[in-house]
Amino acid sequence: MAETVRDAVIIGGNRIPFARAHGAYAKASNQDMLTSALNGLVARFGLQGQQLGAVAGGAVMKHSKNFNLVRESVLGTPLDPKTPAYDVQMACATGTEAIGSLANKIKLGQIDSAIGGGVDSISDAPIVVTDELRSILMEANRAKTMGQRLKALAKIRPGHLAPQAPDTGEPRTGLSMGEHMAVTAHQWEISRQEQDELAVASHQNLAAAYDEGFFDDLVTPFKGLSRDNNMRADSSIEKLAKLSPVFGRDLGDAATMTAANSTPLTDGASAVLLGSEEWADSHDLPKLANFVDYEQGAVDFVDGAEGLLMAPAYAAARMLKRNGLTFQDFEYFEIHEAFASTVLAQMKAWESEEFCKNKLGLDAPLGSIDRSRLNVTGSSLAAGHPFAATGGRIIAALAKLLHGKPGKLGFISVCAAGGQGITAIIEGR
Amino acid sequence: MAKDSYTDFVNTGFGKKITKALGLPQPARLRRYRPQAPVIEGPVVLLGSSGVTDALADRLLGWELDVRRHVGPREKIAAVIAVFDSAHSPAELSQTVLALGGLLKQLRPSGRVITLFRSPDQTEDPAARAARKGVEGITRSLAHELRAGGTANGLVLQEDLDPSAPSVAAALRFLLSGRSAFVSGQFITVDSVNGILPEDWALPLAGQVAVVTGAARGIGAAIAGTLHRDGAQVIAVDIPDAGEQLAAVANDVSGTALQLDITADDAAERILTHAQQHYGRLDIVVHNAGITRDKLLANMDPSRWDSVIAVNVESQLRMNRTFLNSELFNRAEDTVGPRIVSLASTSGIAGNRGQTNYAASKSGVIGMVSASSAQLQARHGTINAVAPGFIETEMTAKIPFATREVARRLNSLNQGGLPEDVAETIAYLASPAAAGTSGLTLRVCGQNLIGA
Numbered sequence: 012m013a014e015t016v017r018d019a020v021i022i023g024g025n026r027i028p029f030a031r032a033h034g035a036y037a038k039a040s041n042q043d044m045l046t047s048a049l050n051g052l053v054a055r056f057g058l059q060g061q062q063l064g065a066v067a068g069g070a071v072m073k074h075s076k077n078f079n080l081v082r083e084s085v086l087g088t089p090l091d092p093k094t095p096a097y098d099v100q101m102a103c104a105t106g107t108e109a110i111g112s113l114a115n116k117i118k119l120g121q122i123d124s125a126i127g128g129g130v131d132s133i134s135d136a137p138i139v140v141t142d143e144l145r146s147i148l149m150e151a152n153r154a155k156t157m158g159q160r161l162k163a164l165a166k167i168r169p170g171h172l173a174p175q176a177p178d179t180g181e182p183r184t185g186l187s188m189g190e191h192m193a194v195t196a197h198q199w200e201i202s203r204q205e206q207d208e209l210a211v212a213s214h215q216n217l218a219a220a221y222d223e224g225f226f227d228d229l230v231t232p233f234k235g236l237s238r239d240n241n242m243r244a245d246s247s248i249e250k251l252a253k254l255s256p257v258f259g260r261d262l263g264d265a266a267t268m269t270a271a272n273s274t275p276l277t278d279g280a281s282a283v284l285l286g287s288e289e290w291a292d293s294h295d296l297p298k299l300a301n302f303v304d305y306e307q308g309a310v311d312f313v314d315g316a317e318g319l320l321m322a323p324a325y326a327a328a329r330m331l332k333r334n335g336l337t338f339q340d341f342e343y344f345e346i347h348e349a350f351a352s353t354v355l356a357q358m359k360a361w362e363s364e365e366f367c368k369n370k371l372g373l374d375a376p377l378g379s380i381d382r383s384r385l386n387v388t389g390s391s392l393a394a395g396h397p398f399a400a401t402g403g404r405i406i407a408a409l410a411k412l413l414h415g416k417p418g419k420l421g422f423i424s425v426c427a428a429g430g431q432g433i434t435a436i437i438e439g440r
Numbered sequence: 441m442a443k444d445s446y447t448d449f450v451n452t453g454f455g456k457k458i459t460k461a462l463g464l465p466q467p468a469r470l471r472r473y474r475p476q477a478p479v480i481e482g483p484v485v486l487l488g489s490s491g492v493t494d495a496l497a498d499r500l501l502g503w504e505l506d507v508r509r510h511v512g513p514r515e516k517i518a519a520v521i522a523v524f525d526s527a528h529s530p531a532e533l534s535q536t537v538l539a540l541g542g543l544l545k546q547l548r549p550s551g552r553v554i555t556l557f558r559s560p561d562q563t564e565d566p567a568a569r570a571a572r573k574g575v576e577g578i579t580r581s582l583a584h585e586l587r588a589g590g591t592a593n594g595l596v597l598q599e600d601l602d603p604s605a606p607s608v609a610a611a612l613r614f615l616l617s618g619r620s621a622f623v624s625g626q627f628i629t630v631d632s633v634n635g636i637l638p639e640d641w642a643l644p645l646a647g648q649v650a651v652v653t654g655a656a657r658g659i660g661a662a663i664a665g666t667l668h669r670d671g672a673q674v675i676a677v678d679i680p681d682a683g684e685q686l687a688a689v690a691n692d693v694s695g696t697a698l699q700l701d702i703t704a705d706d707a708a709e710r711i712l713t714h715a716q717q718h719y720g721r722l723d724i725v726v727h728n729a730g731i732t733r734d735k736l737l738a739n740m741d742p743s744r745w746d747s748v749i750a751v752n753v754e755s756q757l758r759m760n761r762t763f764l765n766s767e768l769f770n771r772a773e774d775t776v777g778p779r780i781v782s783l784a785s786t787s788g789i790a791g792n793r794g795q796t797n798y799a800a801s802k803s804g805v806i807g808m809v810s811a812s813s814a815q816l817q818a819r820h821g822t823i824n825a826v827a828p829g830f831i832e833t834e835m836t837a838k839i840p841f842a843t844r845e846v847a848r849r850l851n852s853l854n855q856g857g858l859p860e861d862v863a864e865t866i867a868y869l870a871s872p873a874a875a876g877t878s879g880l881t882l883r884v885c886g887q888n889l890i891g892a
Contacts (some may be wrong), residue, residue, distance in 0.1 A: 054687035055698075226680075230680070295720065
């Protein structure tokens with residue numbers, strides 16, 4: 012038995028450009044997109060015919076027919092079909108959870124190589140029939156005679172036929188994620204100006220990174236799209252200031268959340284290649300960074316004790332303590348921009364003496380995060396947010412940023428539906 | 441790629457009858473290379489008598505070919521190799537050339553005529569040079585005369601070159617095989633004894649690492665596929681916008697995809713870094729990427745002019761400087777060093793209306809290649825160019841039907857070439873066996889009537 016754990020190395024990543032829902036990828040399925048992201052990764056690193064330890068990932072919006080989404084996607088790539096694959100689902104933290112758990116398997120020596128990632132499509136989301144219609148159809152299915160079947164089917168009424176599209180509302184509160192966030196933003200007094208500034212920075216950083224060729228080895232075009240089509244390089248505070256709020260409108264003039272400082276519904280897929288040091292070396296592959304650690308968190312949001320998207324604030328405190336680190340030890344921060352106010356509320360919480368003392372049980376606040384180190388190549392407000400694909404986008408980009416900076420650390424925070432979240436640490440090499 | 445329905449029609453019984461009666465062009469189905477097939481099937485007749493002829497006979501017998509000095513009057517033959525190296529004046533050509541003439545009617549479809557002679561430039565004797573130049577005239581005219589997919593090409597040896605040099609063998613094998621299906625009326629020069637023959641002729645690029653620019657589609661994708669088939673590991677390069685097709689090509693050839701713009705200042709460094717990381721070596725660079733921005737010069741604008749020059753030739757010049765200064769690309773093994781093959785064009789040789797920018801860039805490539813040759817040869821390497829004529833690609837499929845139909849037939853083989861034909865020639869020039877051939881621009885054009 013191995014006495015100590017070994018490094019889990021991030022070798023590289025690939026994603027398809029993210030597309031606003033019902034646009035460029037309107038006719039692509041989750042499996043099409045994930046397969047394309049995997050094919051691009053295989054091509055970038057010459058993995059044709061390789062048998063990997065595991066491929067894990069998932070989708071938040073998933074058809075029941077896609078019960079083996081990742082395995083089916085792997086079978087559509089040039090990877091060795093003997094590569095096992097499985098689905099993971101943890102809302103918007105799906106990709107990060109998949110990659111984090113694969114990194115753990117590598118650290119423990121259970122596997123030597125892996126791909127983690129995720130995909131989501133709003134354009135190809137499953138449409139569900141009403142519970143009443145489903146119950147009648149199941150009854151007809153169980154019927155033994157034609158008479159019984161007709162009797163069951165005769166119960167169908169026009170009202171049963173309306174399809175139900177999925178929404179991103181919280182089942183236990185009936186509120187959309189945006190409405191939840193509006194409450195939290197209001198509580199933390201996050202101003203409209205701050206949110207718009209964060210959104211503009213996201214677009215400008217993403218556009219600059221594309222122009223510098225930063226994404227040349229992180230993104231492979233798909234269906235004619237070569238850059239994220241939500242990106243607005245010419246975004247400005249003035250333009251954003253003209254938009255009306257879309258969430259928290261019951262707050263009246265205090266409503267701050269607009270379509271521009273919230274992420275749009277997006278289609279896309281991402282994948283990250285991981286391996287042990289030995290595996291990377293023996294396959295002549297680069298070693299960008301180590302996946303050091305990650306932490307899941309969850310909060311009690313149902314009765315309003317905590318904001319829906321505040322779980323990463325708690326997970327971060329535990330993760331930093333376990334690793335003996337402070338924010339001052341980090342070179343770059345990647346805080347997923349579900350909404351601009353999500354990022355700002357988390358950062359305010361970490362700066363708050365009261366929050367850190369009462370909620371996190373710390374003697375002193377975790378402190379502030381240097382904005383010049385935050386989401387430096389853009390984040391979800393600009394790129395968009397295909398739920399399960401966001402983790403892979405962030406981890407690959409951050410690993411590339413830290414490559415060539417041995418020992419420098421990167422911090423990741425991703426909030427998720429259901430009052431959950433994940434934080435992670437990666438280290439350059 | 442546009443379908444060549446006429447060639448399909450001519451190659452049916454009825455179509456052949458009609459088109460022959462009307463005196464229309466008779467494009468044949470060309471014999472193309474297959475790795476498991478013999479070099480050429482049927483008797484290969486050697487004409488001429490000298491030490492060179494004996495050396496060639498030994499080589500061909502080593503390949504288990506049916507080598508003959510004489511054949512019966514009705515026997516079908518696959519190829520004739522006519523050796524003229526002992527002709528010191530034009531009058532001395534007649535015996536061999538007339539013997540050759542007597543055999544042409546016995547040549548099978550996709551037959552081969554190869555003339556072999558010493559370089560005309562390397563004799564100052566007027567009669568000897570006249571004889572050698574005479575062989576060029578014979579070869580070109582024969583290429584026009586041959587039918588049924590037959591080709592005629594010349595193999596030009598430097599003055600004192602040992603005919604058993606590896607690159608003589610490589611050129612002979614290329615010209616006899618289906619690899620040279622669309623090469624006719626051309627001359628391959630062998631200048632040195634550099635080169636290593638492959639252990640397995642089916643894998644002439646075994647162990648080699650090659651980078652191909654513009655690999656996402658068309659000729660570039662065919663080059664990647666052919667180099668891989670010949671045993672090379674391939675780095676497929678194209679602009680980020682072409683990444684989806686590039687990934688498909690890289691996966692098809694079990695290679696790696698590298699998305700970058702070759703006009704970027706650091707393009708060559710990034711290729712070297714990638715090659716170092718993934719393969720630890722780089723042996724072959726194929727500069728295939730190119731663009732057209734056609735416009736009459738009278739209507740030319742700076743962006744059309746500058747972009748064509750930047751992509752098609754300036755990028756190659758810049759990258760070659762970096763490659764040649766790098767340790768990775770300069771590792772010479774025995775008598776083989778780095779090899780560069782650039783895509784020129786028959787437009788660069790003959791010019792083309794509306795293509796001043798493109799022709800400037802492609803003529804530029806030809807100049808670059810000849811001027812860089814000494815530098816490469818000093819490293820036991822080579823640099824050559826390949827100039828395609830009318831090739832059936834997505835690009836030429838966009839030419840209006842009538843223009844395309846005329847362009848296709850304007851060569852001695854009466855048809856367009858395939859991307860594979862260009863790729864086969866590049867693979868040959870890039871092979872360690874061909875290291876004795878450098879500074880050449882070899883046309884793959886079916887002896888296009890334009891720019892001959």
